[in-house]
Amino acid sequence: MSELEPLLSKNIDAKYGILIAKDLVKRFGDVVAVDGLSIDVSQGEVYCLVGPNGAGKTTTLRMIVGLLRPDRGSVVIDGYDVWTNRCEALMRVSYVPDYPNLPGYLTPLEFLYYVAALRGFKKFEVEESIRYYVDVLNMSDETKKPIRALSRGGLQKTAIAASLVVKPKIVVMDEPLTNIEIDTQVTFKREVLRLAKESSISFLISSHMLPLIEGVCSRVGIINKGKLILEGTMDSVLRAAGEGAKFEDVYMKVLGKSVEEDTMGS
Amino acid sequence: MLRKTLWVARVVFVNQLKSLWRAHEPRKPHRSPSFLLLVAQCAIALLLVINFTLAVRGRLGNLAENWLSLRPPEGELLSLAGDILSALLTTYLLTHYFKQERLVAVTPDFEFLLYQPLQPKELYAGIVIGLYAYFMVTFLPWWFIALVYTVPWLGFTVFYFFAYMMLADPALFTASSIARRSGHSSTVLSLAIAYIATGIVHSAVTTILDGWPRISPLLTYPVKGPYILALALCESVGYAGILILMASAVSTALLVIYTVGGSLNISDFTTSGEAYEVRLRQALSKSLKRGVLTDWPSTATAVRKVVLEFTVYNPRAVLRRYLPLLLSLITVGYVLRYVLSSYGPRLLSAGIFDYMAVLAYLLAPTVLGGFVGELLSNDLKYLWVIKVYLIDLDHFVKPLLIKFVIVYFAVSSAITGFLASYKLNPLIMLAPIVASPAIVLSVFTTICLSLVLAKRARYRGPSEDIYRQGITPALDPVKQLLLALVMGSGLITAAVTALIAELVDLGILTYWTTSVAASVSVGTSCFLIKFLSKPLAVFLAKTDLHF
Numbered sequence: 131m132s133e134l135e136p137l138l139s140k141n142i143d144a145k146y147g148i149l150i151a152k153d154l155v156k157r158f159g160d161v162v163a164v165d166g167l168s169i170d171v172s173q174g175e176v177y178c179l180v181g182p183n184g185a186g187k188t189t190t191l192r193m194i195v196g197l198l199r200p201d202r203g204s205v206v207i208d209g210y211d212v213w214t215n216r217c218e219a220l221m222r223v224s225y226v227p228d229y230p231n232l233p234g235y236l237t238p239l240e241f242l243y244y245v246a247a248l249r250g251f252k253k254f255e256v257e258e259s260i261r262y263y264v265d266v267l268n269m270s271d272e273t274k275k276p277i278r279a280l281s282r283g284g285l286q287k288t289a290i291a292a293s294l295v296v297k298p299k300i301v302v303m304d305e306p307l308t309n310i311e312i313d314t315q316v317t318f319k320r321e322v323l324r325l326a327k328e329s330s331i332s333f334l335i336s337s338h339m340l341p342l343i344e345g346v347c348s349r350v351g352i353i354n355k356g357k358l359i360l361e362g363t364m365d366s367v368l369r370a371a372g373e374g375a376k377f378e379d380v381y382m383k384v385l386g387k388s389v390e391e392d393t394m395g396s
Numbered sequence: 397m398l399r400k401t402l403w404v405a406r407v408v409f410v411n412q413l414k415s416l417w418r419a420h421e422p423r424k425p426h427r428s429p430s431f432l433l434l435v436a437q438c439a440i441a442l443l444l445v446i447n448f449t450l451a452v453r454g455r456l457g458n459l460a461e462n463w464l465s466l467r468p469p470e471g472e473l474l475s476l477a478g479d480i481l482s483a484l485l486t487t488y489l490l491t492h493y494f495k496q497e498r499l500v501a502v503t504p505d506f507e508f509l510l511y512q513p514l515q516p517k518e519l520y521a522g523i524v525i526g527l528y529a530y531f532m533v534t535f536l537p538w539w540f541i542a543l544v545y546t547v548p549w550l551g552f553t554v555f556y557f558f559a560y561m562m563l564a565d566p567a568l569f570t571a572s573s574i575a576r577r578s579g580h581s582s583t584v585l586s587l588a589i590a591y592i593a594t595g596i597v598h599s600a601v602t603t604i605l606d607g608w609p610r611i612s613p614l615l616t617y618p619v620k621g622p623y624i625l626a627l628a629l630c631e632s633v634g635y636a637g638i639l640i641l642m643a644s645a646v647s648t649a650l651l652v653i654y655t656v657g658g659s660l661n662i663s664d665f666t667t668s669g670e671a672y673e674v675r676l677r678q679a680l681s682k683s684l685k686r687g688v689l690t691d692w693p694s695t696a697t698a699v700r701k702v703v704l705e706f707t708v709y710n711p712r713a714v715l716r717r718y719l720p721l722l723l724s725l726i727t728v729g730y731v732l733r734y735v736l737s738s739y740g741p742r743l744l745s746a747g748i749f750d751y752m753a754v755l756a757y758l759l760a761p762t763v764l765g766g767f768v769g770e771l772l773s774n775d776l777k778y779l780w781v782i783k784v785y786l787i788d789l790d791h792f793v794k795p796l797l798i799k800f801v802i803v804y805f806a807v808s809s810a811i812t813g814f815l816a817s818y819k820l821n822p823l824i825m826l827a828p829i830v831a832s833p834a835i836v837l838s839v840f841t842t843i844c845l846s847l848v849l850a851k852r853a854r855y856r857g858p859s860e861d862i863y864r865q866g867i868t869p870a871l872d873p874v875k876q877l878l879l880a881l882v883m884g885s886g887l888i889t890a891a892v893t894a895l896i897a898e899l900v901d902l903g904i905l906t907y908w909t910t911s912v913a914a915s916v917s918v919g920t921s922c923f924l925i926k927f928l929s930k931p932l933a934v935f936l937a938k939t940d941l942h943f
Contacts, residue, residue: 195784197941216937217787225784231777235706240689244702247692248785274688296785 148173148222148300148332149194154203156189156356163189165356166203171300171349174330176322178343180381181353187336188228190353191304194334195225208299221249224298228305228336230289234278238269238288241277245292256295263291266321268314283309290318294325300332307339319345344377352384360384400514401650404506404522409529411506476609483595483615489568490588490618499664500569501671510665517657519665521650524566528646566649570656573664696791699782703795707774709803718806722813729817776846779941789933797925797932800839805832808893815897823907827897829914830905831889832921838889840928842882847939 147170156164164186171177179187192198194205196212196219205212210219232241239260246256264273267287272280277288286309293301307315323346325331337343343350344364351361360367364377371380500520502510509519575584591614598612653660692698704710775796782792808828816824828835899905905913 192941196937197780197783199938199940220784221787223784225780227780232781233702233706233774233778235774236702237688243690243692244698245781245785247695247698248782249787250695253691292781292785 147171148175148208149334150204150206151190151194152204152206154190154193154205155201156186156193156198157201162356164193164200167353167356167358168203169334169351169358169361171332171334173299173332174326176326176333176335176346176348178347178350179334179336179353180338180343180350182385185353186356187353188304189356191225191302191334191336192227195223195302196220197225222299224293224296224301226286226289226293226301226303226306228308229282230285232277232285232288234276236277237274238277238280238284238291239264239273241288242292242295246295249296251296259295259297260291263294266317267291268311268317281309283311283314286310287314294321298331300334303333303335303337305337306335307337307342315342322346340378350377352381354385400518401522401525404509404514404519405525405529407506407509408523408526476611479611479616479620482617482619483599483611486595486615486618487592489564490592491585499666499671501666507667510662510667515657516660516662516664517653520566520657520660521653524649524653525646528649567652570653570660573661574656574659577659577661695786695788699786699791700795703775703792704799707799709799711802714803714806718810721807721810725810725814726817729814733818733820779936783937783941789936790929793929793933793936794925796843797836797839797929800842801832801836801921801925804835804839804889805829808835808890812893812897815901819901821901823900823905823910824897826910826914827893827900830896830910830917831893832917833924834889834892836921836924836928838885840924840932841885843932844935845882845885847936 149169149171151167151169154164154167155162167186167190169177169179169190179190181187189198193200194207194212196205196216199213205219207219208222210222212219233244236244242260242264243253243256246253246260264270267290269284269287269291272284272287277285280288286306290303290306293303307318310318319342322333322335326333326348333346335342335347347364349361349363350367351358353359360380362370367380368375368377371383500523502523509522512519514522572581572584575581595612595614598614599610602610602612689701692701705712782789786792805828808831809825812824812827815827816822896905900910
């Protein structure tokens with residue numbers, strides 16, 4: 131663990147972040163779901179939040195997009211506080227929940243135009259982009275069915291496409307690739323990297339999928355029991371863990387488990 | 397064998413009871429068993445009202461004779477109404493069981509029974525007994541109401557009638573299974589259609605000959621026969637007799653299932669999740685007749701269109717349901733006026749209107765439950781989309797308020813339509829307009845409480861998941877309290893509307909004062925919608941969303 135010491139969570143210099151979440155605390159009754167967590171994400175950065183089930187990832191993301199009100203702390207998106215300047219802040223963010231409940235009586239295509247209209251876009255402003263994401267995410271066959279007829283993967287693809295067509299500055303995604311077929315996972319990863327590089331869009335992604343984390347993340351944060359326990363660029367985290375180390379080794383070490391022990395156990 | 401059957405019955409009974417604590421009603425194409433129960437209760441309540449009316453007129457002795465007669469007395473509108481209802485039920489029962497392959501849908505709460513070492517007939521008999529016990533328990537209020545009016549045989553008749561219906565169901569189901577397996581399904585269906593056609597021809601001929609609408613006993617007897625039998629037996633054999641009748645009904649059902657149950661197969665059963673999928677596929681093949689909408693002129697138009705037009709309570713659907721409801725209630729009001737003018741005092745003292753109150757009692761929770769259900773399953777279910785993507789929540793809140801005010805108003809005005817027709821005073825129709833500020837406040841309360849309720853539910857999956865995961869929520873006192881508050885607000889509004897209708901009827905509110913009050917109320921309601929939108933939008937923005 132000592133080699134990872136410098137990467138363990140510390141006060142961050144959040145001055146230039148597109149997203150600055152500071153000292154977030156959220157309690158549900160006696161349970162402290164998030165306990166003084168701080169994150170910043172810079173422009174064009176892909177930040178992955180990982181951690182065990184119940185660590186507080188979803189709660190953190192929901193506080194960032196204004197669905198849950200933090201008991202303490204603040205969330206600032208591109209200079210605007212989510213709770214005191216809601217409109218300005220939310221104009222710059224989009225979100226993919228872990229289970230996207232969507233209006234079942236619309237078709238995915240209608241939903242994409244609907245979400246764009248909610249943000250004030252006219253049809254001609256998003257038409258091309260919608261066509262592009264429908265194609266990239268392999269949704270062509272499903273766009274005219276009602277959403278209630280979609281599979282869970284179909285729902286996720288629709289929510290992902292919606293999050294991208296509204297031209298956000300940061301996209302917050304909670305387990306975006308669960309239930310999505312492999313070829314779409316591959317194109318999704320490429321698309322995330324392209325958008326981060328070419329359009330300087332930032333991504334904050336919570337995931338349990340190692341290929342996604344290792345494939346797209348420029349920075350990673352490990353969260354446990356509501357606290358950020360390690361944070362750093364993917365390169366620095368792997369380097370610090372030793373030569374040839376994989377992210378899963380880092381993860382197990384940080385959580386105080388050994389890979390061998392876990393393999394034996396299972 | 398009987399031990400296993402009783403074990404299945406206990407499981408079914410307990411799990412069905414749990415469903416009574418469910419927070420919301422999913423709707424088409426996934427009708428819930430509770431919804432079907434309600435429909436059955438309403439139909440039987442209507443039959444009861446008709447019979448009760450006939451009974452308290454002192455004609456009980458001749459009741460069976462009247463009903464079975466080919467020539468009911470002139471002007472017997474209630475007999476005719478009862479006959480039409482019976483004929484419709486007969487037609488439904490005969491065609492429903494044989495027109496298509498029917499399966500017994502097992503809800504997720506006792507889905508595990510399908511995988512137990514049970515004979516299909518043990519399983520089915522257990523389900524029948526379990527459901528019967530559940531129906532009996534949920535029908536207890538009827539029995540008490542009948543006791544209050546010192547006509548206990550009426551309540552017992554209901555029990556017996558239900559027993560008959562419960563018996564008819566497995567008998568028809570097993571018969572349709574046998575017909576299907578032997579490849580005679582279409583023959584049986586043809587026979588059933590021929591039987592119905594004969595009944596229709598017979599009805600037409602007697603109608604032409606008498607110059608008065610008649611319904612053939614061929615169509616009415618299968619339903620009203622057992623009812624008349626139950627009435628007659630209950631009157632003659634008393635309390636002990638009815639218990640014997642109930643026990644005999646259950647035993648007969650068991651005997652039928654055990655005798656012909658050999659032809660039942662495990663493939664005759666399915667899970668309600670699977671049945672839901674089939675219904676969904678059927679519904680989807682019919683849906684989306686409209687073109688795909690991609691051009692939304694503005695944010696406000698987009699939200700208004702989706703909130704108002706694409707959900708269950710869209711103006712077209714409300715109008716489609718409202719007009720028949722209004723016309724039926726106006727007709728019922730007029731018929732009752734006719735009946736009461738002849739037999740008024742006796743009917744009133746016998747409590748016929750309390751039975752109408754029971755019907756209203758059945759209707760009120762359905763309407764209010766429908767509001768909450770619609771809010772939770774359609775409008776609030778995808779609230780995250782609104783909260784994240786819609787910048788000005790006012791755009792969402794206003795159409796939401798307007799939509800539920802329209803629905804509430806439609807229901808209230810249909811009920812006052814009944815009163816206006818009964819009292820022959822059209823001015824009463826203005827009562828819901830005068831009460832409209834109370835309606836707006838009630839809708840506002842319902843939306844706020846539903847938001848808190850949704851937060852409490854912490855339910856992330858889609859509403860139809862109830863068919864895949866089961867209906868076993870823990871009894872949540874806070875949830876019940878919130879639902880009680882929703883009901884309370886609805887009942888206060890109903891009371892305000894009733895009070896205004898009463899004031900109009902007594903002449904305290906004249907034509908001019910009522911018209912002025914209605915105009916002022918419309919203005920106040922518009923102001924309230926505008927005024928309440930802001931706090932509701934703020935409440936919406938600040939309330940935690942867990943789904």
